[in-house]
Amino acid sequence: SYNGTRTSDLLEEYDFIIVGGGSAGCRLAEKISAVQRFRVLLIEAGGPPPFSSHIPMMAPLALTNPEFDWNIRSEPQKFAMLSNIDQRRTMSAGKVIGGGSTVNFMAYQRGSRSDFDNWEKKYGAEGWNWEKALKIFTLDERTDDEELRNEFHGLSGDLGVHTYREKSAMKDALFEAAKGEGFAFSDTNDGDDSGFYHLQSTVRDGQRVNSFGAFLEPHLSRKNLHVTLYSTVMKVTFEDKSATGVVFRKDGTDIFVKAVREVILSAGALKTPQLLLLSGVGPKEHIADFDVRLVHDLPGVGQNFQDHVGFIGLLTEVPESAVVDVNDVEAIQQWLVDKSGPMTSPAGLHYGVLYANVTVERKSDVEMLFFALKNAKIDLGLEAETLMSFYGPVLEKNLLQPLLVLMRPKSRGRVGLVSSNPFDNPSVDPRYLSDPQDVKTLVQAGKQAISILTSAAMKAANATLLEHKFPACESHEIFSEEYLECLVRHHSFNIFHPCCTCRMGRPDDPLAVVDHRLKVHGLEKLRIADNSIIPEIPSGHLNAHAILIGHKAGNFILEDYAMAARTEL
Numbered sequence: 079s080y081n082g083t084r085t086s087d088l089l090e091e092y093d094f095i096i097v098g099g100g101s102a103g104c105r106l107a108e109k110i111s112a113v114q115r116f117r118v119l120l121i122e123a124g125g126p127p128p129f130s131s132h133i134p135m136m137a138p139l140a141l142t143n144p145e146f147d148w149n150i151r152s153e154p155q156k157f158a159m160l161s162n163i164d165q166r167r168t169m170s171a172g173k174v175i176g177g178g179s180t181v182n183f184m185a186y187q188r189g190s191r192s193d194f195d196n197w198e199k200k201y202g203a204e205g206w207n208w209e210k211a212l213k214i215f216t217l218d219e220r221t222d223d224e225e226l227r228n229e230f231h232g233l234s235g236d237l238g239v240h241t242y243r244e245k246s247a248m249k250d251a252l253f254e255a256a257k258g259e260g261f262a263f264s265d266t267n268d269g270d271d272s273g274f275y276h277l278q279s280t281v282r283d284g285q286r287v288n289s290f291g292a293f294l295e296p297h298l299s300r301k302n303l304h305v306t307l308y309s310t311v312m313k314v315t316f317e318d319k320s321a322t323g324v325v326f327r328k329d330g331t332d333i334f335v336k337a338v339r340e341v342i343l344s345a346g347a348l349k350t351p352q353l354l355l356l357s358g359v360g361p362k363e364h365i366a367d368f369d370v371r372l373v374h375d376l377p378g379v380g381q382n383f384q385d386h387v388g389f390i391g392l393l394t395e396v397p398e399s400a401v402v403d404v405n406d407v408e409a410i411q412q413w414l415v416d417k418s419g420p421m422t423s424p425a426g427l428h429y430g431v432l433y434a435n436v437t438v439e440r441k442s443d444v445e446m447l448f449f450a451l452k453n454a455k456i457d458l459g460l461e462a463e464t465l466m467s468f469y470g471p472v473l474e475k476n477l478l479q480p481l482l483v484l485m486r487p488k489s490r491g492r493v494g495l496v497s498s499n500p501f502d503n504p505s506v507d508p509r510y511l512s513d514p515q516d517v518k519t520l521v522q523a524g525k526q527a528i529s530i531l532t533s534a535a536m537k538a539a540n541a542t543l544l545e546h547k548f549p550a551c552e553s554h555e556i557f558s559e560e561y562l563e564c565l566v567r568h569h570s571f572n573i574f575h576p577c578c579t580c581r582m583g584r585p586d587d588p589l590a591v592v593d594h595r596l597k598v599h600g601l602e603k604l605r606i607a608d609n610s611i612i613p614e615i616p617s618g619h620l621n622a623h624a625i626l627i628g629h630k631a632g633n634f635i636l637e638d639y640a641m642a643a644r645t646e647l
């Protein structure tokens with residue numbers, strides 16, 4: 079498999095150095111290396127994608143595997159994840175070329191028009207409104223869905239997207255039940271996120287589409303593009319307030335490469351703030367606690383952490399035919415022969431998704447994702463005793479599990495250093511559910527989910543919501559408000575969408591880290607292009623956003639260096 083540029087072939091200097099070959103970094107590297115006279119270096123800490131990552135149903139296998147996952151452990155949580163080991167959560171993040179897009183669950187969702195318009199209005203993120211974002215989404219997308227030939231979708235981009243329109247009795251029942259609750263059927267990616275919809279996912283011809291395979295792999299022969307794998311950037315170097323290059327370690331050797339024009343950080347929402355702090359850029363009081371020389375006091379670095387978090391534990395028994403078994407040998411063989419069959423389901427999410435509104439101000443407060451998979455071994459984070467007593471008795475049953483997730487959580491966390499060693503993971507304190515409104519919203523959504531799961535349509539499809547109490551909540555009447563609140567706090571679950579830790583904003587905004595063209599405030603020759611720059615978490619899943627950010631960063635760079643960029647974007 080691909081192993082990147084040989085170390086002996088690397089140059090001493092490049093025009094642009096991109097740190098992190100994830101969803102955004104790969105998109106960006108393709109854009110700027112299209113200009114032949116730009117020498118571009120992409121530095122990625124992980125290696126090539128594992129074979130299993132191509133099989134959509136195998137997605138959960140990469141979770142917590144140290145070969146592909148940074149395995150960052152959160153700080154103990156006070157308001158959520160109360161039944162987890164040490165009340166912590168593993169903040170899974172891809173350590174592999176393609177980053178999150180190589181290990182994620184492949185849902186392709188942009189969120190709502192208002193999310194983007196809000197970035198522009200509230201945070202001064204000029205040019206990031208829905209209309210502008212939509213142009214880029216459609217440029218990059220290649221949907222295979224005949225029914226989506228409209229202004230919201232692209233047919234000729236590089237990012238393959240598949241819609242799961244396949245019919246099944248369980249999906250029909252879920253849709254019928256959702257209709258009974260007043261939800262209409264809709265297209266998830268038209269900017270109006272409400273109702274029930276078929277899942278759109280980054281799958282093409284039965285295989286995962288990651289950002290590396292879609293955008294970069296076809297262009298690896300470009301002579302001006304170097305990609306170094308298994309290479310961990312330790313810090314950005316500066317002369318006064320200007321970035322001069324980076325130091326990375328590969329095979330035990332520390333290598334300095336000079337950036338003639340710019341360094342661009344695309345290391346993701348957890349690692350980008352860590353790298354800035356290690357390089358002396360961030361809140362000066364925090365940096366002073368470590369053996370790091372202050373380069374620039376920037377209070378917003380690592381602040382404003384946001385993630386989509388919610389809960390699971392409403393177990394619903396369904397017929398065997400409604401569930402995909404990850405260990406089904408016949409299904410694996412079928413996939414190996416012609417990339418078809420049950421293994422093409424992205425992590426068992428093929429039943430579609432519901433955006434539920436529980437408050438009046440929003441259409442999409444909570445997303446309900448319906449998982450129906452067996453033997454998936456998803457890391458739930460629970461203490462062994464709780465895991466055994468809750469899941470042990472239902473191990474042999476075929477289960478449908480709704481995962482209810484806050485789309486616009488109010489709680490805010492932070493990322494910081496634990497040490498000045500770049501090989502230590504950062505300290506991540508999400509402060510999940512620290513805002514009481516978040517819990518209230520999830521409890522209301524829990525009631526709505528129970529109504530759906532116990533509806534006549536679901537009963538007719540032989541689905542039975544099990545009255546099986548979660549251990550920490552045994553003293554409460556099952557499915558009462560108190561029970562649901564207890565479940566929310568004890569069996570909380572995030573879906574690995576950290577963002578917003580180096581957010582965009584105006585120069586006079588004390589917590590802004592980058593401007594609307596992604597340049598770091600107060601510094602020269604340094605940009606950020608990954609999900610850390612998002613000011614407020616949108617209601618879509620974040621792979622689409624990272625790709626959008628990589629694409630726009632590429633446009634900004636081409637414009638700034640007077641290349642023929644599409645300025646209208």
Ligand SMILES: Cc1cc2nc3c(=O)[nH]c(=O)nc-3n(C[C@H](O)[C@H](O)[C@H](O)COP(=O)(O)OP(=O)(O)OC[C@H]3O[C@@H](n4cnc5c(N)ncnc54)[C@H](O)[C@@H]3O)c2cc1C
Pocket residue numbers: 097098099100101102103121122123124141170171172173174175176177178179181182183184185186187309310311312344345346347349350353573574575576607608609610619620621622624
């Ligand atoms: C398990 C899981 C499931 C998910 N499911 C979905 C989903 O269904 N749909 C969806 O849209 N989104 C999903 N996401 C989220 C989505 O994939 C991410 O939001 C997105 O990939 C983030 O893109 P990014 O470019 O900001 O960062 P990343 O893609 O994480 O890229 C960062 C890259 O930088 C590298 N890096 C970090 N530090 C260094 C360093 N010091 N030196 C060199 N390289 C470094 C990393 O190894 C990584 O490759 C999921 C994520 C996970 C982990």
